[in-house]
Amino acid sequence: MTERARAAELLVDARERVYARTSRMFLGLFVGQWLFAIALAAVTSPYAFEGSTRSVHLHLQLAIFLGGAINVLPCALLVARPSWWLTRHCVAAVQMLWSALLIVLTGGRIETHFHVFGSLAFIAFYRDWKLLVTATIVVSIDHLARGVWWPDSVYGIANPEWWRFLEHAAWVTFEDVVLVWGCVRGVSDLRETADRTAEIEHAKGRVVAIVDERTRELRASIEQLARAKKLESIGRLAAGVAHEINTPIQFVGDSIDFVGHAVGELVAAASRRRDAFAGVDDLEFVLAELPRALARAGEGVERVASIVRSMKVFAHPDRTEMAHVDLNAAIESTTVIARNEYRYVADLELQLGELPPVCCHVGEINQVVLNMVVNAAHAIESVVGASGSRGRIVVATFRDRGDACIDITDTGAGIPADLRDKVFDPFFTTKPAGKGTGQGLAMAHAVVVEKHRGSLSFDSELGAGTTFHIRIPVVEQLEVAA
Amino acid sequence: MGSFARGAIAFAVAAWCGAVGFGVHAIYAYSTTPGARGDAEARWPAASALPRDPGAATLVMFVHPDCPCTSASVAELLEITRATTARLQVVFVVAPGASGGGDWTPPAELARSPRVLDLDAREARLFGAQTSGHVVLYDAAGRLRFAGGITGSRGHTGDNIGRQAVLGALADASNAASAAASHDVFGCALEDEP
Numbered sequence: 001m002t003e004r005a006r007a008a009e010l011l012v013d014a015r016e017r018v019y020a021r022t023s024r025m026f027l028g029l030f031v032g033q034w035l036f037a038i039a040l041a042a043v044t045s046p047y048a049f050e051g052s053t054r055s056v057h058l059h060l061q062l063a064i065f066l067g068g069a070i071n072v073l074p075c076a077l078l079v080a081r082p083s084w085w086l087t088r089h090c091v092a093a094v095q096m097l098w099s100a101l102l103i104v105l106t107g108g109r110i111e112t113h114f115h116v117f118g119s120l121a122f123i124a125f126y127r128d129w130k131l132l133v134t135a136t137i138v139v140s141i142d143h144l145a146r147g148v149w150w151p152d153s154v155y156g157i158a159n160p161e162w163w164r165f166l167e168h169a170a171w172v173t174f175e176d177v178v179l180v181w182g183c184v185r186g187v188s189d190l191r192e193t194a195d196r197t198a199e200i201e202h203a204k205g206r207v208v209a210i211v212d213e214r215t216r217e218l219r220a221s222i223e224q225l226a227r228a229k230k231l232e233s234i235g236r237l238a239a240g241v242a243h244e245i246n247t248p249i250q251f252v253g254d255s256i257d258f259v260g261h262a263v264g265e266l267v268a269a270a271s272r273r274r275d276a277f278a279g280v281d282d283l284e285f286v287l288a289e290l291p292r293a294l295a296r297a298g299e300g301v302e303r304v305a306s307i308v309r310s311m312k313v314f315a316h317p318d319r320t321e322m323a324h325v326d327l328n329a330a331i332e333s334t335t336v337i338a339r340n341e342y343r344y345v346a347d348l349e350l351q352l353g354e355l356p357p358v359c360c361h362v363g364e365i366n367q368v369v370l371n372m373v374v375n376a377a378h379a380i381e382s383v384v385g386a387s388g389s390r391g392r393i394v395v396a397t398f399r400d401r402g403d404a405c406i407d408i409t410d411t412g413a414g415i416p417a418d419l420r421d422k423v424f425d426p427f428f429t430t431k432p433a434g435k436g437t438g439q440g441l442a443m444a445h446a447v448v449v450e451k452h453r454g455s456l457s458f459d460s461e462l463g464a465g466t467t468f469h470i471r472i473p474v475v476e477q478l479e480v481a482a
Numbered sequence: 483m484g485s486f487a488r489g490a491i492a493f494a495v496a497a498w499c500g501a502v503g504f505g506v507h508a509i510y511a512y513s514t515t516p517g518a519r520g521d522a523e524a525r526w527p528a529a530s531a532l533p534r535d536p537g538a539a540t541l542v543m544f545v546h547p548d549c550p551c552t553s554a555s556v557a558e559l560l561e562i563t564r565a566t567t568a569r570l571q572v573v574f575v576v577a578p579g580a581s582g583g584g585d586w587t588p589p590a591e592l593a594r595s596p597r598v599l600d601l602d603a604r605e606a607r608l609f610g611a612q613t614s615g616h617v618v619l620y621d622a623a624g625r626l627r628f629a630g631g632i633t634g635s636r637g638h639t640g641d642n643i644g645r646q647a648v649l650g651a652l653a654d655a656s657n658a659a660s661a662a663a664s665h666d667v668f669g670c671a672l673e674d675e676p
Contacts, residue, residue, distance in 0.1 A: 045550035045637065049614075051674030052580045057550060058512045059637075066505030073498040086491075097502065104509055107554060108638040150510055152634030152642055159643070 007191075007198035014190045015127070016083050022125040023082035026091050029122065030071045030078075033098050037063040040105055059105055070097050092131040095119040096138040100146075108153045117175055124179040127186035132176045140169045224443060242308040249308060253301045260294040267291060310336040324357035327365070327404055327472075328397055334369045335395060342377035342393055345384050346410070351396035358404045358474055364447045365472070369395070371440040372408040372468050379412025379466065399474070403454070406470040414462040423458070448472065513635045516666030517613030524662070526624035527608045533596050538569035539621050539655055541648070544606055546614035547586035548579040549670035551637040555615030558632040558645050560589055568652040569622075575600045577614070577672040603673050614669035617644070619651055627651035627660065631667030638668075 001009075041063035047054040074094045077087035099116040106112045116139060123131050143165040146154040155164050267287050270277050277283050310333035335348055342348055373393060380391030391411040398405050415423060424445040448456040452472050460466040526534060534540045543559055545552045563570060572595040576583040583599050600606055609618045610629065619628040628651045634642035644665035654660050 047548065048550070049546055049548050049579055049670040051546075051671055052578065053674055054548070054580050058508065059550075062505055062509055066502070066509070069498070069501040069505060072501075073494065076494075100506075104513070108640060150514055150635065152638050152640045153513065155640075 003198050003202040006201060007195045010194035010197050011191050014194055018127055019083035019088065023078045023087065025125065027075060027078045030075055034067045034071055037067045037102060037105055063105060067101065070094055088126055088128060088131055089134045092123050092135040093138045095123060096135050096142065100142050104153060116172065120175050120179055124183055127183045129180040129183040132179055136169065136172050136176055139172050140165060143168050238311050242311040246308050249301060249305045253298065253305060256294060256298045256301055260298060263290050263294055307336060322359050322361055324359050325362040327355050327358050328352040330362050330366050331369055331395055331397065334366045335373060338370050338373040341374045345381045346377055346391040346393050348393045351394060353398035355397055355399055355404050356474055358472055360452055360472060368444040368447050368470065369406065371444055375440060376408060376410030376412060379410050383413050402474055403471040404474050407467055409465060409467040411465040414464055414466055415460040416462060517669055517671060519612055519616055519630060519667050520610030522610040522618045522626055522629040524626050526620050530605060530608050532573050532598055532605060535571040537622055538571050539619060539652060540571045540573060541617060541619045542573045542575055542609060544575045544577065544611035544614065544616040544672060545586065546577050546579045546670045546672055547583040548581050549614040551669040552614050554633045554637045554639045555669060556588060557639045560591060562645060562648050565649055566652045568655055570652060573598065575605050577603065577606065606672050612672055613667045614672055616667045617648065619648055621655045626662040628663045630665035633668050636668040
C-alpha cells in the first residue's frame with residue numbers, strides 16, 4: 001500500500017471515529033432532551049382544565065409521545081449504524097425538530113431559540129459541513145411554515161413581515177459560516193494527522209525493511225564466515241595432506257623413473273638372452289607389459305602429483321591478505337579441483353590468454369571460479385540429464401584495457417528473463433533442496449564487486465546457455481596494493 | 483444493502499414522518515383552536531357587582547386559577563398596562579377552578595388591582611366570558627370597546643391582534659363612534675361542561 005493510500009485509509013478511520021463518538025453524544029443528548037421536555041411540560045403545564053375538571057395537558061402528552069416518536073428513528077439509526085451518512089443527516093434534522101418542540105413547550109419564548117444555535121454547534125461536532133445544510137433547511141422550512149400558519153409561535157408576533165423567516169435563516173446561516181469553516185479546518189487537521197501518521201508508518205516500514213535486509217545480510221555473512229572457516233580448516237588440512245603426500249610422491253615418482261630405466265635395460269638384456277629366462281612363464285608377455293605397467297604407474301603418480309599441487313595452490317590456507325598471483329595458474333588448479341563436478345556431464349576447455357599478475361585474494365577468486373564452474377556443471381546436468389550426451393564449459397581469460405577478465409561459459413538451459421534480476425540475491429536458488437544454498441553467486445558478487453572493485457555480469461540465452469563475465473581491475477588493484 | 487432493507491428503511495422513515503407530522507399537527511390544532519366566548523353587553527351590565535371607576539376605562543380579565551395559559555394572558559395584560567397612557571382600571575375575576583381560586587394572585591405590578599372570586603360564574607355570564615384569559619374593556623362612559631383574548635395562541639406570549647386592539651381602543655377611548663373590537667381567546671374553560 002502506498003503512503004498516499006494509507007493516509008486516505010487513516011483519514012477515513014479518523015472520520016469514522018469522529019462520527020461514532022459524536023453519534024454516541026447525540027444518543028445521550030436525544031434521551032436527555034426528551035426527559036427535559038417531559039420535565040418542562042410537567043412543571044409548566046401539567047394539566048389542562050375545564051372548570052374544576054382537569055386532564056393531562058397536551059404539552060405533557062406531546063412531550064412524552066411526540067418527543068419519543070421524534071427520537072425513535074434517529075436513536076435506532078444511532079445504535080444500528082452510528083457512522084452512516086443517513087444517520088448523521090437524520091440526527092441533524094431531528095435536532096432541529098427538538099428546537100421547534102422545545103420552543104413550543106416553552107410558550108414560544110424567544111430565549112428558547114438559542115437551542116437552535118446550540119444544536120448547530122453540536123451538529124458541527126461531526127465535522128461534516130453538509131449536516132449544517134440539512135439542519136438549516138429544516139429550520140428554514142419550520143420557520144417558513146409556522147410563519148405562514150402560526151407566526152406568533154416562532155416570531156412572537158401575529159403579523160410578521162413575509163421575509164422574517166429569511167431574517168432568522170440569515171442568522172442561522174451566519175453561525176453556519178463559522179461552523180462550516182470549523183468543520184473544514186477540523187477535517188483538514190484530521191487529514192494532516194493522517195498524512196503524518198502514514199509518513200511515520202512508511203518511514204518505520206522502511207527502517208524495518210532495512211533492518212530485515214541488514215539482518216539477512218548479517219546472517220548470510222555469519223554463515224559465509226562459518227563456511228569460510230570450515231573451508232579454511234579443510235584447506236589447511238588439505239594443504240598439510242598435500243605437503244605430506246608431495247614428498248613421498250616425488251620419491252615414488254623418482255623411484256618409478258629409476259625402475260623404469262632399469263627395467264628397460266633388463267628387458268633389453270632379457271630379449272638378447274632369452275635362454276637364460278627359459279623357466280619364466282609368458283616371458284614374451286612380461287617383457288612387453290613391464291615397461292607399459294611402469295609407464296602407467298608413472299602417469300598415475302604424475303597425476304596424483306598434479307592434483308596435490310593444485311590443492312596446494314587452491315587452498316592457500318594462510319593467505320589472508322591480497323597478493324599478486326598468476327590468475328591462469330589459479331584457474332587451472334581450480335578446474336582440477338572441480339573436475340569431479342563436471343566430468344560426467346561436460347567437457348571443460350581452458351582458453352587462457354596473457355594476463356599480468358593480478359593483486360587479489362586468490363583463495364576467494366578461486367572460490368568464485370569454482371562456484372561458477374560447479375553452477376555451469378549443474379546447469380548442463382539439468383539439460384543433458386542421464387541422456388549420455390555432454391555439454392561444454394569454457395573458461396577463458398584475457399586482458400581488456402585495465403581489467404583481467406574471466407569468462408565462464410556453459411551450454412546449460414540459460415536463465416529465464418524473470419529470474420535474471422534475482423540471481424545475485426542472497427538465498428535465491430532454483431536448485432533442488434540440498435544441492436544449492438543460493439549463496440554462491442551472492443558470495444561471488446560480494447567478492448568480485450565489493451572486495452575487488454570489479455564487476456560481475458552475465459549474458460544468457462534461454463535454451464542456449466550462459467556466460468558469466470568477471471572483471472578484476474589490474475592497475476587499480478596494484479595502486480591499492482602499493 | 484438489499485432491496486428489502488432499503489424498503490424497510492424507507493417504510494420506517496415514512497412512518498416516522500407520519501407520526502411526527504401527526505404530532506406537529508396536534509400541537510398546531512391545540513394551540514390555535516380558540517376557546518368558547520359569549521357576547522358581552524354593549525354597555526356595562528348594571529347587574530354586575532364588579533368595581534368600576536367612572537373616570538377611567540375598566541378592563542376585566544377572567545382567569546382560571548389553575549390554567550397554565552393564564553400566565554400568558556396576564557403577561558400580555560401587563561404589556562398593555564405598561565404601554566398605555568390612558569387611565570385604566572384592571573379587575574380580575576377569578577373562577578374557582580379546581581383549586582378554589584382563593585390563592586390566585588396577579589404579578590406584583592398588578593397586585594393592587596381588585597380581584598373578585600366568581601364562585602357561581604355570575605359575572606362571567608354577564609360579560610360573556612367562557613374561557614380563561616377573556617378580557618372585556620369598557621370606556622369611562624361604560625361602552626364596550628373590546629371583548630376577547632389578548633394572546634395570539636394558547637399559552638403564547640408576544641405581540642398579537644388582541645393586544646393591539648385593546649391598546650387601540652384605549653388610545654381612541656374618546657371616540658364614541660368606534661365599534662367594539664374582538665379577538666379569539668385561548669385558554670381553559672372557566673366552567674365545567676354542563
